[in-house]
Each structure stands twice: as C-alpha cells, then as structure tokens.
Amino acid sequence: MIDKKDVHELSLLARLHMSEEEEVALTKDIDTILGFVEQIKVLPTDTSHSPLGLIENVMRDDEDPFPRGEFTERLLKEASLTEGGYIKVKKIL
Amino acid sequence: MKGLENYTIKSAHDALKSGETTARALAEASLSALEEKEKDIHAYLEVFDDVLDQAEKADELLARGEGSVLTGIPLAVKDNILIEGRKVSAASKILEGYHASYDATAIARLKEEHPVFIGRTNMDEFAMGASTENSAYTPTKNPLDQTRVPGGSSGGSAASVAMHSVLGALGSDTAGSIRQPASFCGLVGLKPTYGSVSRHGLIALGSSLDVIGPMTKTVEDAEILFNTMKGKDTFDATSVEDSDFSRKEIGAKIKVGVLDREYLLEKGISNEVITNYDTSIEKIKSLGYELKEIVLPHLEYAVPTYYVLLPAEASSNLARFDGIRYGVHQDGDNGIDDFLKTRGQGFGREVRRRILVGTYVLSAGYSDEYYKKALSVRDYIRKDFYDVFREVDVVMTPTTATSAFRLGEKVHDPVAMYLEDIFTVPANLAGIPAITIPSNWENKSELPLGIQYMSPHMHEDLLFTIGKDFEK
Numbered sequence: 001m002i003d004k005k006d007v008h009e010l011s012l013l014a015r016l017h018m019s020e021e022e023e024v025a026l027t028k029d030i031d032t033i034l035g036f037v038e039q040i041k042v043l044p045t046d047t048s049h050s051p052l053g054l055i056e057n058v059m060r061d062d063e064d065p066f067p068r069g070e071f072t073e074r075l076l077k078e079a080s081l082t083e084g085g086y087i088k089v090k091k092i093l
Numbered sequence: 094m095k096g097l098e099n100y101t102i103k104s105a106h107d108a109l110k111s112g113e114t115t116a117r118a119l120a121e122a123s124l125s126a127l128e129e130k131e132k133d134i135h136a137y138l139e140v141f142d143d144v145l146d147q148a149e150k151a152d153e154l155l156a157r158g159e160g161s162v163l164t165g166i167p168l169a170v171k172d173n174i175l176i177e178g179r180k181v182s183a184a185s186k187i188l189e190g191y192h193a194s195y196d197a198t199a200i201a202r203l204k205e206e207h208p209v210f211i212g213r214t215n216m217d218e219f220a221m222g223a224s225t226e227n228s229a230y231t232p233t234k235n236p237l238d239q240t241r242v243p244g245g246s247s248g249g250s251a252a253s254v255a256m257h258s259v260l261g262a263l264g265s266d267t268a269g270s271i272r273q274p275a276s277f278c279g280l281v282g283l284k285p286t287y288g289s290v291s292r293h294g295l296i297a298l299g300s301s302l303d304v305i306g307p308m309t310k311t312v313e314d315a316e317i318l319f320n321t322m323k324g325k326d327t328f329d330a331t332s333v334e335d336s337d338f339s340r341k342e343i344g345a346k347i348k349v350g351v352l353d354r355e356y357l358l359e360k361g362i363s364n365e366v367i368t369n370y371d372t373s374i375e376k377i378k379s380l381g382y383e384l385k386e387i388v389l390p391h392l393e394y395a396v397p398t399y400y401v402l403l404p405a406e407a408s409s410n411l412a413r414f415d416g417i418r419y420g421v422h423q424d425g426d427n428g429i430d431d432f433l434k435t436r437g438q439g440f441g442r443e444v445r446r447r448i449l450v451g452t453y454v455l456s457a458g459y460s461d462e463y464y465k466k467a468l469s470v471r472d473y474i475r476k477d478f479y480d481v482f483r484e485v486d487v488v489m490t491p492t493t494a495t496s497a498f499r500l501g502e503k504v505h506d507p508v509a510m511y512l513e514d515i516f517t518v519p520a521n522l523a524g525i526p527a528i529t530i531p532s533n534w535e536n537k538s539e540l541p542l543g544i545q546y547m548s549p550h551m552h553e554d555l556l557f558t559i560g561k562d563f564e565k
Contacts, residue, residue, distance in 0.1 A: 007449065014408060014452045015415075015429070016445055026446060029507060033450055034143030036508050037397040037463070045469045071480035074194050080422035089417055091429040 002031050096259040097122050097167065102314040105260055106162045109155055116155065116209060117274050119197060119260075120148035123167040123211050126258040135231045135238050136252035138172050139180060139210040147209040154207055162317055163206035169253040169262040172213040173220055174305060175294040176200050183296045184228040185218045186441025188420045197294020198329065199263065199305045199322040206321060211259050214249030218441045219411065220270055222246050223513035226504050227443045234500070235277060237442025238540060241497040242276030251278040261309040261318055265295055267302045268399055269492075271515025272529040276543025277497035279531045281560065282308045283315045284517075286550050287524035288333035290319070292324035300331075301404040302399075302521040312530065312560035318551060321519050337379045338550045343486055347559060349377055351385035354478035357491075360393070360515070366491045369542045373563070375533050377489065380562050387481050387488065391473045395519045396487075398474065400511055401454050401467035402522075407444075408451025414439065446507065471522050478523045482549045487559055490516045492529040492543030520547050528556040 011018045018026070026092045072085060081088040095114065096104075108114040129141060141147075144167075151165035167465065173183040175193035217227035225233040225248025235241040236256040243252040248263030251274035254262050264271040265282035268407060275282025283306045290305045297303060307318035325334040351374055357367050377382055388525075416435030417423035423434035440448070454463035481488060494515055499524040503509045510548045520527035529543035544563065548555040 002453070006453075010449045010452045010456075012433075014448050015412075015432040015436050016440065016448060017433035018445070022445075026449060029446055030453070031448055032508055033400065033446075033511075036455070036511070037401050037467075040394050040397050040401065040466055040470045041462070043391075043466075043470055043473060045466055046159075046472070071194070075174065075418075078191055078194065078419040080416060086184070087417060090431065092428055 002027060002034060094118060094122055097126060097260060099262060102162065102166050102260045102309065103311070105166055105243060106164075107222060110167050111323045112147065114151060116151035116557040117145065119165060119167055120209050120211075124257050125211075126256060127211075130236065130256045133234060133258050134236055135233045136214055136236075136243075136249045136254050137169070138184060138215050138230060138249070140203050141179070141210060143210055144209060145321065147207075151207045151209060152304060154367045161206045161428070163203065163208045163321060166208045167259045168203070168208045169210050169211050169214045169250055170200070171250050171260040171262070171264050172216055172412065173265055173280050173296040174200060174263055175296075176210065176213075179213070180360050181296070183219045183392070184216045184227045184230060185439065185441065185444070186421065187414050187416075191420050193242050193294075197305070198291035198326045200294065202322050202324075206519065211253070214247070216249055216252050217246035218265055218444050219247040219296070219407070220265055221407070221443045221447055223269070223273055223510050224272075224498070224500075224503065225249060226378070227392055227441060228498065229441050232500060235497050237279060241499055241540070242277065244277035244497060246270040246274075247308065248274045250358065251275055251280060251282075254278070254308055254310065256282055257428065261307055261314055262320075262467055263305055264308050265298075265303055265401065266517075267298045268447065268514040268519065268521050270529060271306045271545065272492050272511060273515050274531045276492040276531070276541065279541035280310060281315050281564070282306065282529045282543075283319055283553070283556070284527045285323065285518060285553060286333065286526045287521070288329070289324075289328040289541055289551065289553070290322045291324075291332045291452075293326055294298040295327035297410040299403045300410060300564050301406060302403065305372050312528070312564055314558055315528070316553075318556045330552060333551070334464055335551050339488065341482065341549050341552060343555070346383045347487060347555065348383045348485040349386060349559070350385055350481055350488040353386055353388070353488055361494075362491065363495045365496065366494060366542060369533050370544070374489070374546045379562065382559070385485050386431070387485060389471065389474075389477045389481060389488075389519065391477050392519060395474055395522055396511055396515055398467045398470045399514065399518045400450075401463050404447040405450030405455050405464050406451070408448045408455065411440070411444070411448055420527065436555050443507070467479070474519055475523045478519070478525060478547075478549075486548065486552075488547045490545050492516060492545040496540035496542055502515050516545055525550055526553045526556055528560050532563075
C-alpha cells in the first residue's frame with residue numbers, strides 16, 4: 001500500500017509540484033497500478049537466461065571533437081535564459 | 094484533381110514517373126483533404142507552410158529523371174520525431190515553442206529521397222497512451238467513425254493516412270503505439286526490430302523499447318519506408334545491422350505459430366476479435382502456410398512487466414525536462430522551485446502518473462522487488478520467443494483485444510488502457526519485429542481489426558512476405 005505521504009515524497013524526488021488534491025487522486029491511481037504489476041512477483045528471479053539479453057556496453061574513444069562553438073548558437077537559441085554564450089540558472093549556493 | 098484515396102506510395106510513384114500526376118498535384122490533394130476533414134479529425138498539431146515549395150523541388154528532381162520511389166510522396170511525421178528547424182513537442186505543453194536543433198536519423202535518410210512532409214501529427218503526450226486522448230492539445234478522432242478513438246499513441250499518424258491526407262506516416266512504437274492505431278484505422282503498421290531504425294532524434298520514452306516505424310495502406314509501402322530509414326547509425330549505440338543477428342533457416346513452407354482459442358477466451362478477448370482470428374487462420378491455411386499451435390507461457394506477464402520497466406525508463410528520460418535547456422520555463426523562488434513549477438505545470442496527468450510510478454519502482458528498497466524483478470521477467474518473455482522460433486518462423490496473433498473504442502471510454506481507468514497492449518507489448522520486450530495487417534477489410538461497414546505477425550530479430554522480410562499474401 002502506498003499512502004499520500006509517499007506520493008508527496010515521490011513528487012519532491014521527481015521534482016513535480018502537485019496540488020494536495022492531485023496527490024490524493026494519484027495515491028489511488030498508483031496504488032491500483034502497483035497492485036496490477038504485483039503479479040510478476042510470483043515468478044522467481046532467474047538470471048540464467050542472460051545470454052538472451054542483447055545489452056552490451058558500447059564505448060568509443062573521445063576523439064575528433066567538434067570545433068568549439070559549432071553548435072552553441074543553435075542550442076542556446078532553445079534555452080529560456082542565456083548570457084554571454086552560456087545558459088543562465090539561479091544561484092545554487 | 095485525383096484524391097489521395099486513389100493512390101498508394103508505390104502507385105503514386107508510378108503515376109509521377111509516367112507524368113500522370115505531379116508532386117504538386119499530390120500536395121494539393123493532401124491540402125484539400127485537410128481543408129475538408131481536419132477541423133473534425135484533429136490528426137495534426139501543425140500543417141507545414143512550405144508544403145507546395147517542397148513539392149515543387151520534388152517535381153524539379155522528377156523532371157530531370159532523378160529522385161526515387163519516395164520523391165514527391167506526401168508523408169506525415171509523429172510529433173516526437175525531430176525535423177531540423179521545425180517545431181516538435183511530443184504533444185506536451187512542456188516543449189511548447191521548441192524547435193528541433195537537428196534531424197532525426199530516420200528523417201535525414203528520408204530527406205535524401207525528397208518526400209513532401211505535410212505536417213506533424215498528434216499523439217498521446219510523450220507517447221504515453223493508447224487513444225491519443227492524452228495529448229496536451231486535443232484528442233484525435235478516428236476518421237472511420239468519429240465517435241471513436243484512432244488508437245495511440247501514434248493516433249494522429251494513423252488518422253492522417255486514414256483520412257487520405259498523406260500516403261504514409263511515421264510513428265513510434267514502445268508497446269504497440271504503431272500497431273494498435275494502425276489496426277484501429279484499417280492500416281498496415283510495422284514495428285521494426287529494436288535498433289534497426291535509429292532512435293537518434295526520437296524523443297525518448299522507454300529507451301530499451303522505442304523504435305520508429307511506418308504506417309501505410311499496403312505492406313509494400315511499409316517495406317519502402319522501412320528500407321529507407323533502417324541501418325546502423327553512429328549516433329545510436331543500440332542501432333543494429335543484419336549481421337548482428339544469425340539468420341533463421343526457413344523451409345520451403347513458412348511455418349506459422351497460432352495461439353490456442355481457449356486461451357484467448359480465458360483472457361477475456363472479445364468475440365469479434367476471436368472470430369476474426371479464426372477466419373484469418375483459415376485464410377493463412379488456404380494460402381498454403383503450415384500452421385502449428387504454440388504457447389507463450391509468460392504472455393500474461395508482459396503487460397505488468399512493461400508497466401514497471403516503462404515508467405522506470407520514462408522517469409529517467411523525462412528528467413531532462415528541467416525548463417533550463419529547452420522548452421517552457423516557469424519561474425520559482427529558487428532553482429529547485431523552478432524545476433518543481435516547470436515540471437508540475439508542463440507535464441500532463443498521465444505523464445506525472447508514470448514519472449511517479451517510475452520513481453517509486455527505482456527507489457532504494459523497492460528496485461529489487463519491482464525493477465530488477467521486471468528485468469528478469471523480461472528475460473522469461475524473450476526466452477518464450479527464442480523457444481517458439483525454434484518450432485515456427487512467424488507467430489500470428491490478434492493485434493488488439495477489441496476494435497476502436499469510444500472516446501472517453503477508458504480515459505479514467507489507467508489499467509484498462511494499459512491492457513490495450515496485451516498482444517503488442519511482447520514484441521517490444523523481446524526486441525523482435527511485428528506487423529499489423531487489416532483483416533476484415535472486405536466488409537467496410539465494420540470497424541477494422543488487425544492481425545499481427547511477429548518474426549525473429551531482423552526477419553522483417555518474413556513479415557513482408559506473409560503480409561503481402563495475407564492482405565490480398
């Protein structure tokens with residue numbers, strides 16, 4: 001069972017502001033969803049199938065960098081606040 | 094002017110080549126279909142203002158005897174695929190006003206053939222949904238019956254083809270988002286092998302599941318679009334090529350695996366779907382395919398597994414929407430408050446719901462119980478297909494559990510909406526290709542139902558072969 005306090009904490013972790021009313025509604029929704037996905041727990045956790053997994057780590061050398069500034073203007077154009085070729089954010093400390 | 098209902102991609106290409114039509118005439122036919130129907134259907138979030146310019150360029154190429162099968166063909170693109178310089182929003186308010194900084198690889202490959210991009214199509218916000226009702230803008234209606242949904246999340250793309258405003262559209266499929274709307278709108282929809290079409294420039298939902306694919310009127314058209322978009326891409330480390338997989342030996346007769354009828358009844362699949370499945374099995378048999386009953390022992394766990402893995406991946410992927418680098422920014426008292434407000438106001442209800450579920454199943458203390466368990470169950474499902482494809486070449490199932498449902502029917506019941514994916518999600522979990530083909534199309538007074546075929550990794554060729562036979 002998940003309660004409203006859990007949902008409130010999750011919303012802070014996920015950086016999602018929510019009204020109290022929505023927290024109540026989502027508590028019910030999320031509880032139903034978790035109740036539904038619960039059924040996978042009857043299967044034992046088994047890693048013996050792992051050769052079928054297709055995930056491999058792909059690494060490359062950090063070489064041939066783009067010329068400095070090649071994409072700066074294009075990307076900065078989409079940011080909400082910029083200053084002198086940088087993205088501007090509020091003071092953190 | 095001949096309407097687009099008279100053409101497929103292939104036949105329009107032939108007509109362009111013979112001089113019977115021009116790219117401009119096709120583009121005008123598209124705009125005239127939009128003029129007539131779009132105010133009711135809402136398939137598009139934006140119709141591009143340079144459609145006729147694009148068509149003129151295509152006509153110049155064709156006049157010089159250049160160009161390919163896609164040159165001058167009107168296409169629509171789902172609003173989560175980037176076209177450089179154009180708006181793209183994943184139907185979310187959080188990306189309002191954002192312009193793509195680059196082309197998706199699939200788009201870059203298409204652009205080389207000079208099709209005419211008509212517009213960007215409506216979808217469930219961030220592709221989360223099965224009805225296009227989760228769009229932050231407006232729901233899309235099914236052109237075949239406007240009281241019904243077109244399916245989702247690529248509902249706008251399906252509607253754009255079904256309303257004859259384009260000859261093909263791009264969608265993305267994470268759990269059935271190409272196949273289910275294609276099925277609801279009487280179209281062919283291909284979810285290619287995971288990695289066969291690059292995800293570069295596709296706004297991420299579930300990165301281990303997402304793939305771009307075509308929605309068209311015929312199998313041949315789907316094949317044309319797929320062949321243009323596919324291939325290894327240095328911008329997507331998970332992209333694959335044919336040689337990454339061993340080829341399955343196919344005998345003289347393609348062997349088709351079918352599900353047990355009793356099993357479908359037990360799962361509460363609607364009668365119309367089961368009857369249609371029976372009829373389709375008879376049809377495949379009469380076409381000379383060899384049939385065999387198969388079992389996918391863990392099929393019932395596919396949807397719950399997906400609804401752990403998908404929210405987990407989506408909550409991570411959507412962490413990038415912070416209102417700083419792109420999209421909408423809401424100002425708060427401090428940096429953290431900026432995030433809380435931007436994301437709290439920018440994301441719609443279903444997106445917030447899934448972000449919270451994803452945050453929960455990944456949190457310390459719960460990740461073993463949910464996320465790691467789901468990864469393990471995903472391997473059971475992969476193994477099911479691995480075993481089944483030792484017995485048969487293709488697996489045949491219904492595409493959906495019902496035909497297109499009514500607008501508003503499932504919107505307040507997330508789990509009922511999730512169960513829409515029961516037949517489609519296994520292919521995403523296993524990474525294998527799957528295609529839906531309209532099946533009860535002789536009787537156009539009924540709502541369409543799709544039949545799905547799935548094959549081993551990189552065996553789209555089998556799907557095209559059986560699909561072309563089946564659609565006749």
